[in-house]
Amino acid sequence: MRAMLRQVTSAIVERRGAWVAITLGFLAIYYGGLLVTMVIRFDNTPNYVTWYDYSGNIYEILVSTPSLSDAWMIMQDEWLIEIGFMNYDFGHGISEWAMTILPPKLLTMTLVAMLTATAVVLALSSKAGV
Numbered sequence: 001m002r003a004m005l006r007q008v009t010s011a012i013v014e015r016r017g018a019w020v021a022i023t024l025g026f027l028a029i030y031y032g033g034l035l036v037t038m039v040i041r042f043d044n045t046p047n048y049v050t051w052y053d054y055s056g057n058i059y060e061i062l063v064s065t066p067s068l069s070d071a072w073m074i075m076q077d078e079w080l081i082e083i084g085f086m087n088y089d090f091g092h093g094i095s096e097w098a099m100t101i102l103p104p105k106l107l108t109m110t111l112v113a114m115l116t117a118t119a120v121v122l123a124l125s126s127k128a129g130v
Helices: 002-014 016-042 054-064 068-075 103-129
Strands: 048-051 081-087 094-101
Touching (some): 016 081, 016 094, 016 103, 094 103
Antiparallel strands (some): 081 094
């Protein structure tokens, strides 16, 4: 087990630039693909980006919610970023579509990207060693 962990660690360290590039590229392609899908589906480019005060909202939830289990469930639905298209034909505007980035989902996708990068780096190091 330790030998395998050493092999994984050494492969990542040897190709850390590639590992970081693959991780960030995976995230960019994933969220970029989601955004492109929304643009193609609704035939409108986004006209607003909203950043939310995530840490302030989390603090407010923790202070205001008596039960920690309820607070945990509420915190999982807090938004970090919202990108979408607002149609102003109906007065103040109505959101026709929106893509939101939630920190728990972002963390999950980052872990998936890191595992993918590790698999690619291991494959590259095994081909170089053969």
